[in-house]
Amino acid sequence: MKSFQLTNARIYTMDPRQPLASSLVCRGGKVERLLAEDPLDSKNSLDLGGRIVLPGLIDAHLHLRLYAETLQYLDCETSTKEDCLEKVAKRAAVTPPGEWIRGHGWNHNHWSSGYGTAAELDQISPHNPVYLTGKSLHVSWANSTALKIAGISDQTPDPPRGTLLRDENGNPTGILFEEAVNLVENIIPSPSVEAAAESIQRAQKELWKIGLTGVHDFDRELCYHALQYLAEREQLKLRVLKSIPAKYLPTAIEMGLRTGLGNDWLWIGGVKDFADGALGPQTAAMLEPYQGSSTNRGMPLLTEEELLELGSAAAQGGFSLAIHAIGDQANRTVLNALEKIRGYERDQGIKPLPHRIEHLQLLDPVDVPRLAELNITASMQPIHATSDMEMADKFWGKRTAYSYASQLQFQQGARVVFGSDAPVENPNPFWGIHAAVTRRKADGFPGPDGWHPELRVPLGKALEAYTIGPAAAGGKSGQQGSLAPGYWADLIVLEKDPFSCSEDELRELRPSGTMIDGEWVWRDF
Numbered sequence: 030m031k032s033f034q035l036t037n038a039r040i041y042t043m044d045p046r047q048p049l050a051s052s053l054v055c056r057g058g059k060v061e062r063l064l065a066e067d068p069l070d071s072k073n074s075l076d077l078g079g080r081i082v083l084p085g086l087i088d089a090h091l092h093l094r095l096y097a098e099t100l101q102y103l104d105c106e107t108s109t110k111e112d113c114l115e116k117v118a119k120r121a122a123v124t125p126p127g128e129w130i131r132g133h134g135w136n137h138n139h140w141s142s143g144y145g146t147a148a149e150l151d152q153i154s155p156h157n158p159v160y161l162t163g164k165s166l167h168v169s170w171a172n173s174t175a176l177k178i179a180g181i182s183d184q185t186p187d188p189p190r191g192t193l194l195r196d197e198n199g200n201p202t203g204i205l206f207e208e209a210v211n212l213v214e215n216i217i218p219s220p221s222v223e224a225a226a227e228s229i230q231r232a233q234k235e236l237w238k239i240g241l242t243g244v245h246d247f248d249r250e251l252c253y254h255a256l257q258y259l260a261e262r263e264q265l266k267l268r269v270l271k272s273i274p275a276k277y278l279p280t281a282i283e284m285g286l287r288t289g290l291g292n293d294w295l296w297i298g299g300v301k302d303f304a305d306g307a308l309g310p311q312t313a314a315m316l317e318p319y320q321g322s323s324t325n326r327g328m329p330l331l332t333e334e335e336l337l338e339l340g341s342a343a344a345q346g347g348f349s350l351a352i353h354a355i356g357d358q359a360n361r362t363v364l365n366a367l368e369k370i371r372g373y374e375r376d377q378g379i380k381p382l383p384h385r386i387e388h389l390q391l392l393d394p395v396d397v398p399r400l401a402e403l404n405i406t407a408s409m410q411p412i413h414a415t416s417d418m419e420m421a422d423k424f425w426g427k428r429t430a431y432s433y434a435s436q437l438q439f440q441q442g443a444r445v446v447f448g449s450d451a452p453v454e455n456p457n458p459f460w461g462i463h464a465a466v467t468r469r470k471a472d473g474f475p476g477p478d479g480w481h482p483e484l485r486v487p488l489g490k491a492l493e494a495y496t497i498g499p500a501a502a503g504g505k506s507g508q509q510g511s512l513a514p515g516y517w518a519d520l521i522v523l524e525k526d527p528f529s530c531s532e533d534e535l536r537e538l539r540p541s542g543t544m545i546d547g548e549w550v551w552r553d554f
Contacts (some may be wrong), residue, residue: 032056033547034074036067039526040082043496044513053082055518058547062514080554081526083492084512085242085519085545086458089499090387090408090448092166093244093269094225094252097232099452103132105161110140110149117161118153126156129175129217133452136164136309138420144194147173147203160213164416165307166453169210171203179213188212190303190330207306207328225255226264233267237551239457240540242519243268245408245448245503247301247351247387250277260295266550268519269295270503272351275302275339287347288382289504293517293546298503299351299385300343304331305359308390308420313356316393319424327356336366340384341373349382351408355390357428364399371403383502388413388450391425391432401443406502408446409435409494411465411486412454418470418480429481435465435494436484446502447494458495462527463536465491471536488527488535518547522554 033055040050042063050063052074068074103120107113113135120130137144150159150172158175162168171179183200187193191209193201205213220228229252236244246252246269259265271291273281278300290297305327306312311319312328319325331339331352340350350367354360363386374381385406390413400407414421414433421429431437438445447465449456463469465486468479479485486494500510508517522542527535542552 032061032073034068035082036074036076038077038080038082038522040512041492041528042512043084043492044511047513050512053512053520055547058518060512060514060516060518063512077522080541081523082512083521083523084496084510085521085543086240086495087243087245087268087499087503087510088236088241088448088451088456088458088495089245089446089502090247090410091244091451091456092248092252093229093232093246094248094255096451096456097225097228098131099133100232100235101228103130103161104134105132106134106136106164108139110135110137110142110145113145113161114149114153117150117159121154121157121159124157128157130154130157130159132159132161134164135161135170138309144202144204145170147171147176147201150203160217162210163309164453165309167207167307167312168310169205169213171205171213173203175213176201176203179216181212185212190328192328206310207312207330219251222251222254222258225251226258229255230259230264233265234551236267236456237543237545238540239459240521240543241267241456241458242521242543242545243270243499243503243509245270245272245298245446245499247272249274256295260292265294266545268293268505268509268517268545270298271295272298272301273348275300278339278343278346278348281348282342282346288349293508296504299349299383300339301351301387302331302336302339302353304336304352304354304363305329305356307355308417308424311424313390314359314362315356316358316361320426321424326358329359329362331362333362333366336363337369337373340366340370344370344374344377344379344382347382350384351387352385353387355388357391357393357396357431360386360389360392361396364396364403364405367403367405368399383504385446385502389438390417391428392434394431397431397434397437398441400438401441406444406446407435407438408448408502409433409438410448410450410454410461411435411491412449412461414468414480415464415470416454418475434484436486439486439490444498444502445490445494446498447491448499459538460536462488462491462495463532465494466535467532492527518544520544
């Protein structure tokens, strides 16, 4: 096995035993040793010219295939509904009749006229089915052609765990909430495994360029098949922890799968389910009504009893849970169930499984310490705070003192991992780091101190949440997340030092090199 050295660098190892180094020796795709000074022997070495080296960053929550596909979709994250409609009209003008028009990213809370309608899309796209997913991925907008293909009419009942928005006459308006989106999504032709793999292969190149060497994926079964396809052909060059949708738990157990099973490139994570919806469409489940309403408490999607049943079956099969929870009611329900599941694990002699809560956007104060007490990972996306702050203030009011509060979880001693929820947000980890550290938007809003400045995260902790945190949550401590002997040689090279640059510069950091398994997958120096 050939070895090589990276020399003349400032290496932040994320390893408390040796936090800093000047040189790194790699052999066989792993770190062999780190040196405090540059070696005299310069054979097979690359002089980094004083550049910064960090462990490769890990996005602990994204939807890989969907992100890959949305790179080809219309960008519907516009300031007005009219701008969004104009984009659809332009795409319709060059799309053959009958072909689907897809878009993503709209947010009606930013549009003065509110939700769109099927009729508005019909006027500009009469010959194509149109389907546009909202930014939260918990609401979508379809035209009449798409609704007709899906068999949706005024006689269509709301599905379990979903709602069709209707006009005063009971006719669907084209807006679908939560699992009602599946009425349309299930009839849109799916790409082949080969096509899905090709789109993921293209997307991983974009992820390398922003410093990601690993991801925790929460996409569905087609993504898993596509990842297997790539891995079998040695074309998967991201480390991927792959979740399992809850409906497949019995099949997964029957197949002998379990959390942690896999190889160095693709391994099984937890069982994913949804306890509620999202803030944007006001379907996140709340203890008290949303501001401006006396009755709307969102949309609970799982009861404590249902979660306990799921968690018990999962634990018997060796699976952890990864439960989506946004509102304070949903998070309490999940925590109550996880407390009982921990008891079940003890009673059954099952080693505590690495359960996690995804998003954790709002907690009641009494629930803040419970993740640390129960050893539950807080999987959070700091960029959600800067995207959602105005909506959160509008709909949650004073409750925002405990929203998007990763710093409170750090203070309690919980394991915190950061991600992007891409394509909900841009997967650039430096945007997430900037959001965590400053609690400010890219333009500086709401001011120098940020939104709820008491919840700002120290830079070192933010980096932990993109490195050693997700490595541990993914069962890869000792292999991933640090640069130490025996660990994978997954790293990035930066031109600026994040610990000495300004806070505003954090958002603009870009790797000039990304190495995975001891090989450069991206380099421009």
